Amino acid sequence: MRIFTLHIVLSLAWAAIAGNFSLLNLAVGFVFGFLAIWLVREQLGAPLYFRKSRKIIALTLLFIYELVLSTIKVAILVIKPKLDFAPGIIAFPLTAKSDIEITLLANLITLTPGTLSVDVSDDKKTLYVHAIDATDPEAMIADIANGFEKKVMEVFD
Amino acid sequence: MEFYLAILVGLIFAASTYMLLSRSVIRLVLGVALLGNAVNLLIFTVGRVTRHIPPIIPLDLQGELTGIANPLPQALILTAIVIGFAIFSFILVLAYRAYESLGTDNSDEMRVAEPKKTELTKLTY
Amino acid sequence: MIFEIIISILIVVGTLFCFIGALGVLRFQDVYVRMHAASKAGTLGAGLLLIAVAVAAAELGLITRSIAGVIFLVLTTPVSTHLLARASVIAGVKTCKQTIINKIDGKYTEDGKILYSQDQA
Amino acid sequence: MNTVIFRTIAPALTALMVLFSLFVLLRGHNEPGGGFIGGLIAASAMALYGISSGVQAVRRALYFHPITMAGFGVLLAAASGIPSYINQVPFLSGIWWKLPLGNGQYFDLSTPMIFDIGVWFVVVGAITAIMLTLEEAD
Amino acid sequence: MDYSILDYSILIAQILLILSFILVSIRLIIGPTLSDRILCLDLLVTLGIGFIAVFAIKTKQYAYIDVAIALGLIGFLATVAFARYVLWQGQNQLKLDEAHRANSRDDKT
Amino acid sequence: MVDPTILSQAMKTTPTLLADWNIIMPMLIPLVFAAGSLMLRGKDKWQMPMAIVAVLLSLFGAANLFLDILYLGPQSLTLSGWLAPYGISFTADALSALFVLVASLVTLLILMYSPADVDKAAIKSGYYTLVLMLLVGVNGSFLTGDIFNLYVWFEVMLISSFGLLILGGEKIQLDGAVKYAFLNLLGTTFFLIATGLLYGITGTLNFAHLFTQVANSEAEGTLAILSLMFLFAFAIKAAAFPMYFWLPAAYHTPRVAVSAIFAGLLTKVGVYALIRIFTVVFPEGNGAAFEIFGILGGLTVIVGGIGAIAQTELRRMLAYLLMSGVGILMIGISIHTDLALAATVQYAVHSMLVMTGLYLLSGVIGRMAGSFEIAKIGGIVMQNHYVAIAFFGLALAVSGLPPFSGLWPKYMMVQAAFMNDNYWLIAAILIGSFLTIAAVGRASIQMIWRGGDVDTPDGQYEARGQRLGAKQLRVMMLPIAIIFMLSFALGIMPESLIRQANLAAYDILNIAPYVKSTLGG
Amino acid sequence: MLLAVLSGFILAMFAPSLKHFFGYRAGWLLAILPAAIFVYFLSQYDQVMANKAIFEYHPWIPSIGINLTFYLDGISLLFALLISGIGTFIMIYAGGYLKGHVHLGRFYAFMLMFMASMLGVVLSSNLMALFVFWELTSVTSFLLIGFDHLRKAARRAALQALIVTGFGGLAMLAGFVILSASTGTFEMVDLLQYGNAIKDMDLYFVVLILILLGAFTKSAQFPFHFWLPNAMEAPTPVSAYLHSATMVKAGIYLMMRMYPILGDTVEWSIILGAFGGFTLLAGVFIAIRQTDLKLMLAYTTMASLGLLTMLLGAGGEGAIEGAVLYLLAHSLFKGGLFMVAGTIYHEAGTLDITKLGGLWAKMPITFVAAMLAALSMGGILPLVGFVAKESLYHALISGDPLALILLVVAIIGNAFMFAIGFAVALKPMLGKIGDTPKAAQEGSIMLWLGPLTLGLCGLAAGFGITYLGQSIIHNAISSIGNANAGTNLHLWAGFNTPLMLSLLTMALGAIIYMLFDRMRNFADAVLNWIGWGPDKGFDQFMAGLLYLSQIVTNRLQTGQLRSYLRSTFILLALVIWLPMIAYDAFPTIDFGALTIPTFSEAGILTVAVIGLYAILVARSRLTSIVSLGVVGFAVAMLFMLFGAPDLSYTQFMVETLSVVILALVMTRLHLDKADQKTGLEAVVATVVAVAVGSGLTLLLLKVMETQLDMKLSDFFIKFSATLAHGHNIVNVILVDFRALDTLGEISVVMTTGVVILALINLRPKGQNKAKNKPENASENAPKNAPKTLEESGQ
Numbered sequence A: 001m002r003i004f005t006l007h008i009v010l011s012l013a014w015a016a017i018a019g020n021f022s023l024l025n026l027a028v029g030f031v032f033g034f035l036a037i038w039l040v041r042e043q044l045g046a047p048l049y050f051r052k053s054r055k056i057i058a059l060t061l062l063f064i065y066e067l068v069l070s071t072i073k074v075a076i077l078v079i080k081p082k083l084d085f086a087p088g089i090i091a092f093p094l095t096a097k098s099d100i101e102i103t104l105l106a107n108l109i110t111l112t113p114g115t116l117s118v119d120v121s122d123d124k125k126t127l128y129v130h131a132i133d134a135t136d137p138e139a140m141i142a143d144i145a146n147g148f149e150k151k152v153m154e155v156f157d
Numbered sequence B: 001m002e003f004y005l006a007i008l009v010g011l012i013f014a015a016s017t018y019m020l021l022s023r024s025v026i027r028l029v030l031g032v033a034l035l036g037n038a039v040n041l042l043i044f045t046v047g048r049v050t051r052h053i054p055p056i057i058p059l060d061l062q063g064e065l066t067g068i069a070n071p072l073p074q075a076l077i078l079t080a081i082v083i084g085f086a087i088f089s090f091i092l093v094l095a096y097r098a099y100e101s102l103g104t105d106n107s108d109e110m111r112v113a114e115p116k117k118t119e120l121t122k123l124t125y
Numbered sequence C: 001m002i003f004e005i006i007i008s009i010l011i012v013v014g015t016l017f018c019f020i021g022a023l024g025v026l027r028f029q030d031v032y033v034r035m036h037a038a039s040k041a042g043t044l045g046a047g048l049l050l051i052a053v054a055v056a057a058a059e060l061g062l063i064t065r066s067i068a069g070v071i072f073l074v075l076t077t078p079v080s081t082h083l084l085a086r087a088s089v090i091a092g093v094k095t096c097k098q099t100i101i102n103k104i105d106g107k108y109t110e111d112g113k114i115l116y117s118q119d120q121a
Numbered sequence D: 001m002n003t004v005i006f007r008t009i010a011p012a013l014t015a016l017m018v019l020f021s022l023f024v025l026l027r028g029h030n031e032p033g034g035g036f037i038g039g040l041i042a043a044s045a046m047a048l049y050g051i052s053s054g055v056q057a058v059r060r061a062l063y064f065h066p067i068t069m070a071g072f073g074v075l076l077a078a079a080s081g082i083p084s085y086i087n088q089v090p091f092l093s094g095i096w097w098k099l100p101l102g103n104g105q106y107f108d109l110s111t112p113m114i115f116d117i118g119v120w121f122v123v124v125g126a127i128t129a130i131m132l133t134l135e136e137a138d
Numbered sequence E: 001m002d003y004s005i006l007d008y009s010i011l012i013a014q015i016l017l018i019l020s021f022i023l024v025s026i027r028l029i030i031g032p033t034l035s036d037r038i039l040c041l042d043l044l045v046t047l048g049i050g051f052i053a054v055f056a057i058k059t060k061q062y063a064y065i066d067v068a069i070a071l072g073l074i075g076f077l078a079t080v081a082f083a084r085y086v087l088w089q090g091q092n093q094l095k096l097d098e099a100h101r102a103n104s105r106d107d108k109t
Numbered sequence F: 001m002v003d004p005t006i007l008s009q010a011m012k013t014t015p016t017l018l019a020d021w022n023i024i025m026p027m028l029i030p031l032v033f034a035a036g037s038l039m040l041r042g043k044d045k046w047q048m049p050m051a052i053v054a055v056l057l058s059l060f061g062a063a064n065l066f067l068d069i070l071y072l073g074p075q076s077l078t079l080s081g082w083l084a085p086y087g088i089s090f091t092a093d094a095l096s097a098l099f100v101l102v103a104s105l106v107t108l109l110i111l112m113y114s115p116a117d118v119d120k121a122a123i124k125s126g127y128y129t130l131v132l133m134l135l136v137g138v139n140g141s142f143l144t145g146d147i148f149n150l151y152v153w154f155e156v157m158l159i160s161s162f163g164l165l166i167l168g169g170e171k172i173q174l175d176g177a178v179k180y181a182f183l184n185l186l187g188t189t190f191f192l193i194a195t196g197l198l199y200g201i202t203g204t205l206n207f208a209h210l211f212t213q214v215a216n217s218e219a220e221g222t223l224a225i226l227s228l229m230f231l232f233a234f235a236i237k238a239a240a241f242p243m244y245f246w247l248p249a250a251y252h253t254p255r256v257a258v259s260a261i262f263a264g265l266l267t268k269v270g271v272y273a274l275i276r277i278f279t280v281v282f283p284e285g286n287g288a289a290f291e292i293f294g295i296l297g298g299l300t301v302i303v304g305g306i307g308a309i310a311q312t313e314l315r316r317m318l319a320y321l322l323m324s325g326v327g328i329l330m331i332g333i334s335i336h337t338d339l340a341l342a343a344t345v346q347y348a349v350h351s352m353l354v355m356t357g358l359y360l361l362s363g364v365i366g367r368m369a370g371s372f373e374i375a376k377i378g379g380i381v382m383q384n385h386y387v388a389i390a391f392f393g394l395a396l397a398v399s400g401l402p403p404f405s406g407l408w409p410k411y412m413m414v415q416a417a418f419m420n421d422n423y424w425l426i427a428a429i430l431i432g433s434f435l436t437i438a439a440v441g442r443a444s445i446q447m448i449w450r451g452g453d454v455d456t457p458d459g460q461y462e463a464r465g466q467r468l469g470a471k472q473l474r475v476m477m478l479p480i481a482i483i484f485m486l487s488f489a490l491g492i493m494p495e496s497l498i499r500q501a502n503l504a505a506y507d508i509l510n511i512a513p514y515v516k517s518t519l520g521g
Numbered sequence G: 001m002l003l004a005v006l007s008g009f010i011l012a013m014f015a016p017s018l019k020h021f022f023g024y025r026a027g028w029l030l031a032i033l034p035a036a037i038f039v040y041f042l043s044q045y046d047q048v049m050a051n052k053a054i055f056e057y058h059p060w061i062p063s064i065g066i067n068l069t070f071y072l073d074g075i076s077l078l079f080a081l082l083i084s085g086i087g088t089f090i091m092i093y094a095g096g097y098l099k100g101h102v103h104l105g106r107f108y109a110f111m112l113m114f115m116a117s118m119l120g121v122v123l124s125s126n127l128m129a130l131f132v133f134w135e136l137t138s139v140t141s142f143l144l145i146g147f148d149h150l151r152k153a154a155r156r157a158a159l160q161a162l163i164v165t166g167f168g169g170l171a172m173l174a175g176f177v178i179l180s181a182s183t184g185t186f187e188m189v190d191l192l193q194y195g196n197a198i199k200d201m202d203l204y205f206v207v208l209i210l211i212l213l214g215a216f217t218k219s220a221q222f223p224f225h226f227w228l229p230n231a232m233e234a235p236t237p238v239s240a241y242l243h244s245a246t247m248v249k250a251g252i253y254l255m256m257r258m259y260p261i262l263g264d265t266v267e268w269s270i271i272l273g274a275f276g277g278f279t280l281l282a283g284v285f286i287a288i289r290q291t292d293l294k295l296m297l298a299y300t301t302m303a304s305l306g307l308l309t310m311l312l313g314a315g316g317e318g319a320i321e322g323a324v325l326y327l328l329a330h331s332l333f334k335g336g337l338f339m340v341a342g343t344i345y346h347e348a349g350t351l352d353i354t355k356l357g358g359l360w361a362k363m364p365i366t367f368v369a370a371m372l373a374a375l376s377m378g379g380i381l382p383l384v385g386f387v388a389k390e391s392l393y394h395a396l397i398s399g400d401p402l403a404l405i406l407l408v409v410a411i412i413g414n415a416f417m418f419a420i421g422f423a424v425a426l427k428p429m430l431g432k433i434g435d436t437p438k439a440a441q442e443g444s445i446m447l448w449l450g451p452l453t454l455g456l457c458g459l460a461a462g463f464g465i466t467y468l469g470q471s472i473i474h475n476a477i478s479s480i481g482n483a484n485a486g487t488n489l490h491l492w493a494g495f496n497t498p499l500m501l502s503l504l505t506m507a508l509g510a511i512i513y514m515l516f517d518r519m520r521n522f523a524d525a526v527l528n529w530i531g532w533g534p535d536k537g538f539d540q541f542m543a544g545l546l547y548l549s550q551i552v553t554n555r556l557q558t559g560q561l562r563s564y565l566r567s568t569f570i571l572l573a574l575v576i577w578l579p580m581i582a583y584d585a586f587p588t589i590d591f592g593a594l595t596i597p598t599f600s601e602a603g604i605l606t607v608a609v610i611g612l613y614a615i616l617v618a619r620s621r622l623t624s625i626v627s628l629g630v631v632g633f634a635v636a637m638l639f640m641l642f643g644a645p646d647l648s649y650t651q652f653m654v655e656t657l658s659v660v661i662l663a664l665v666m667t668r669l670h671l672d673k674a675d676q677k678t679g680l681e682a683v684v685a686t687v688v689a690v691a692v693g694s695g696l697t698l699l700l701l702k703v704m705e706t707q708l709d710m711k712l713s714d715f716f717i718k719f720s721a722t723l724a725h726g727h728n729i730v731n732v733i734l735v736d737f738r739a740l741d742t743l744g745e746i747s748v749v750m751t752t753g754v755v756i757l758a759l760i761n762l763r764p765k766g767q768n769k770a771k772n773k774p775e776n777a778s779e780n781a782p783k784n785a786p787k788t789l790e791e792s793g794q
């Protein structure tokens, strides 16, 4: 987080130097700032910053992929003349511990195939998920645990 | 197009009037909110509508600017919207407090300020 | 021309998703299932349309703003969906009769303020 | 609403909204936006923060009582008419200053902008005051 | 006047979006629960963002995009507020039922 | 930078001097102080002195403005420096200046009374802020030369009055406020609708410009409808028959100082707006407006008088008397001759003062008797004969009996009605006066003279309620005494006021200087 | 003269302090003023005699032609002398009568104010000035009648007097206004110049009636007489001064003044003759029924006023002469008799004639005074009353059939008055000593000085009648009748018809006196049989007014918001529709030329309509709120479609925040279930709603037919970027072109904040909101939700 702040400060400094606070200029500053931090990455302990950036990008891509996929699945369901599915609320045992991880995971679950986060238990051990197709809860739990949950925890480890 | 907007204005007015003739103060509050929408739309229509082009002068404008929407009614409505929102908030909270104090949201039963008199006053000197 | 085609595709696909979301909301059996349609299809549809704007405008300020819009949408939609789903469960909005499993049933305290995890009583 | 998900994400969204509101405020003179809209967005941010983290958190965050902010806004807006007096022009006449930023650049400060900032304060202050009070009413 | 692909796609988009609006509005009338209706309003706002985007592309008035962005950020607040109401209703079910046996059917199912 | 010729097409180029600012001071000063009082939130001791200073300064500004206009004729200042009708003008003629002066004075008197009537909780909740904001709205309404801006000031006034009405949060106040709020809100909304439509026909909002635009417009029928809509909207504000419901429903519910400020200021703004609109925008009355004014005015006078007789609550009785007075004003507008308008202006000034005084006094009486129910009030003269004298005096004033201020405008109105062959209006005025005499007479003998409440045995005196402390009584009676003396002075020496009223009537009927002062040329 | 009038008002202010220092003896001091005024007017006598009139002008309200123009001619001089002269003795008498009364000072103040007002009435030439003083006499009379205010009867009587004379005063005002507006002058002096022109006016009859209403109510003519006997609730000095000698004569004065202007027409004669005559008969008839001394006197006063009115109605120089003489006589003897009655009450403690007797030995001076007055009242030689009666008989003999009827009436009336006068004067004095609450003895000098002097004046006037006739009486008559009347008055005119009639009167009177008890029983029986009188009528009128008032008020002011709103909307519909129909201002809609909405526009319109429908049909309020969101959404979209991004923006934001606040509030309400309208209500609401909606649509369309002048907007567009340095024109309008609107608007927003804070935080004692809010109030809100109906025990 500290480095991110520095990054922002650098962008602003760029804009100040350029005497122009337009969005474009700030964006340029951001890119240049990135380069600047990369130069001094050793001192700042920044490798993590870059590694994380990579992981965030990976997670984002996964998310976009899943979002598209999930939408298509919903689309198929919608268009199918017969509404024959077996929804249900399943309980997903959480491995993720921190609030931010849980939140991110829950939101990702909501936006992706056939699942929708309903609530987290007060002891933060269970995430209740509504699924359009709840015929095989175990498989779904495994899917999430190995997919999103893992990637989320990697970002925050 | 103004014709259809005028019809819509009338419809919103009618709906608002209908709501304002209810017993429930909450419905009256909703009537007030609708009324605000109707008035804003009325002023908007009356300023003559133009499709698409907002009254924003392009930074790189050369020459005359034509065909833009009439900015004055927009400014007036903006003022009216904000005032309307303020008044609406007040009315809503008033309704809530009245409900809380008087124990009802039925305006027919709000008779503290003007109590129902059962008998006529006698002449005294 | 190529831009135009990209924009057209983005627009058509985006609106299709939007339409599907709407259709789902109309067709599906209960509020939970409808939420699936609304949250996913809506977000994706609107997001694609915003991206279409970014492409069409081809101006940095607008691109960044459009992307910001997509991010906002992605950040907010799951939150509101979650809150509505949770509230509905607590308020006792029934699931449709096809529902085969309901693990959350009985896990809320009566006043709906505490949710127990699966292994709690 | 005390759910982990909401509680965690709401502060970030609040910050984002406040930032956005300032953005909308400052560019209002040339693009859609301005003091009202900016103020409404900021007020929404406060509402969100209040709903997720409680009234006291908002009060602490604002430091000043929101209604005082509203009063300040009106004062600021009215005060933006005072330079007109010195310039011998009618009340609320627009006056522009170019504040040099060095290297030949200027920052455009004007009484209409101060006025709009006043509007922003009023809208934020009053609406936040209303919502917070409603939220904590018995 | 020739129409480009873009014009046609915009036309299709607008038709689809309007149809979507109407479909959602129908669900809004049908309900049956308050949650359904809130969901409809939420989706309507999301669809609105899309609509504004298409409209901006069509008219080349990109100023409108700001409205869509703001909606993306703020629009969900209404849903949050309504969800809170539903939640409150759920949490006070017993109290409500006690207080007015006749009344609870009204605002929820 | 900018070509001076272009500049002169758009903006005022001559310097604006301090004297030109006089015209906005009665609005601006209380606004700044009201905002300032919010900054000093929590410092309750500061609130009252600040408010007094603000109103004194406004009064000073108003007096300055008044003198300016006396010597120079109508004055105008277009704000933000743009030329009229593009910017918003503040334009004052003798009518507005007089009203501003009296409104500021009335507010000052009420502030003097307030310490005895307003508790700490109300001050904490912004009583003084709201009073100042009300004055902002009222003075703004009197001074503005722009119809949409008038709407804005109406809203300022409206929301402040809402606030004042509910200070205390009692059941009766909330109930009264609900009725007051909805009906007044409708009034303001109809005003906005009419304003919007008027803009749709004329393309302008500036009164002076409207004068020329309406005169040149060919949409006679539409304008006639609009004139009636304005009439309707302002009649709600002014509490004219049959749109007066909110007044008896609400005016007796807040604390007395608030009722008094309402009585003094609010309905009169409605009347002012009627005069303004029907002299500047629809000087010919467009359609049947003036006839309708007469009918409504006459009925208001009578219904007000009749209503006053039935009331068992002192403040409600006053509400009906207030309403009856509004009827007189409407009659004046209806007749629309110089005499009638002079009478209207004069009666308005009289009514602002006297109704304020009566409401303030009702507070004293209510406190002394422990009730506002006439049946439960008694023995006032035995408790304090100054209070009794004040009540008798103000009762005479409101009945239009000498030697107080009500007589002259009523007489002038009868005269004007006769000269206009409006015999039934004469009848209405006189019947209204008769009913008023009967109502206040009956109230007087019961409250002031009777020994105690209605069950007190004949010939006996039974003190009820609380004895007011000497200091408190002094605070409460001082503003009443001032009003009493003013009303008395205007009763025995009405010449100067009549001259002002004539001047105002002249300004009303001769709109050219008003238009010229705004639009120039 | 100005000083003469104003001094009374000024002294009135100091009367309480004088009383404070000098006690009841202040009466002597205060009497100096009326005495001085008397002397002053006496000193003007020569000039009045020589020049006919003295005119004095003081500008008062020149801009509306109202000034203090005092006019001292014969009749005003006579009245002024009576007012100040009798006033002198009344002041002294009051000191004795109300000795020891706590509020004597207040009483003096009222009396002095009254005296001043009365002088104003008789001296003013300006009609409006006269009216002002006239009303002041009503007001002071109200205060004096209600002086003993703890008694219900006094309060009622005071109110009665106020209402009756107030009514008359208003009518008179109208009459004066018509008179002055028609002639262009307020000055009586000028009006006299008009001659018959006024009598030929179209509005003559109206003016006459209106002015006579003023005079009749003041002078207690039937059927407005009832307040006068009730006014006897006032302390006796008041009865003596106001309600016999002076104030009630104001009406007579007015009729005398108006005689040359309005009089001597058929209408005048018939009205005055009929009402005067009837008042005379009714007065004596009711008087005889009374056992209370003061009431007997009061009814005879009424009778005398009737007689005077009747005489003025008969008109002609003779009648006027009779009237003036009788006026003088009556003032002297009735004032005296009242004071005597007061003294008796003061000393004996009762006024009941059946209980009084044999006082002459105890109160010899009072007895003399009483006898003098009674003789004058009875019209017995050599008192002035005799001359007066002779004179009026003389006047009535010579006349037409109407005069003859009046003559008969006058004879009957006088006979009764003869009897009653003696009954009042003799019964308490002669016979055996009655059983009174107090043992009577002669009163102090303050008590007997007045009545004795007035009695002696009556005697002196009788003897000096020839001189008076050539001087002051002559002047008085000539200022009314414009002639040489009165010059040959003699105490003894020889045996002529009037004398015969006098003898007849006395004979009749003697019979009545002897049959007094029987007559009383008869009158009692008759009046009981009628069982109704205007006095009762007054109560009925007041009760009726109260009833009507309550009915009307309850009908209009139902107390239900719904009915108020319904009326308001119905009126709005009428305000739109009626003129639209009247002016045929319907829009012309050319359906062929309508622009076709685009698909999006149509779609958004549809959404709006669906939203409206959903709001209306929603059974639950929450559903309505959600649907409201849909309408707001649609409106925002429309703004966007038509080039208003700022509006769209604001609308969305406001819509969202509205919903937030609505939901926030709704969580605090435990609402009843559906509150749909009943069938009829729904029909009414629908009709009204459709009328309002369609009316506004038509009006809007009509407005749209005109060409909009875009001058303002063009200006904004032109100068927004160049001079105001802003490209978003809407924003520039808000913060620059029309920044004041915005300033007002943020004032509204700020104030709303204050108001809502107050609304929520400020509760009556015992309802203060809970302190120590927990951190997360949102979760706790429901816990503290307001009590429901049942819980709060309603």
Ligand code: NA
Pocket: A070, A108, A109, A110, A111, A112, A113, A114, A115, A116
């Ligand atoms: Na999902």
Ligand code: NA
Pocket: C076, C077, C080, E042, E045, E046, E075, E076
């Ligand atoms: Na959303």
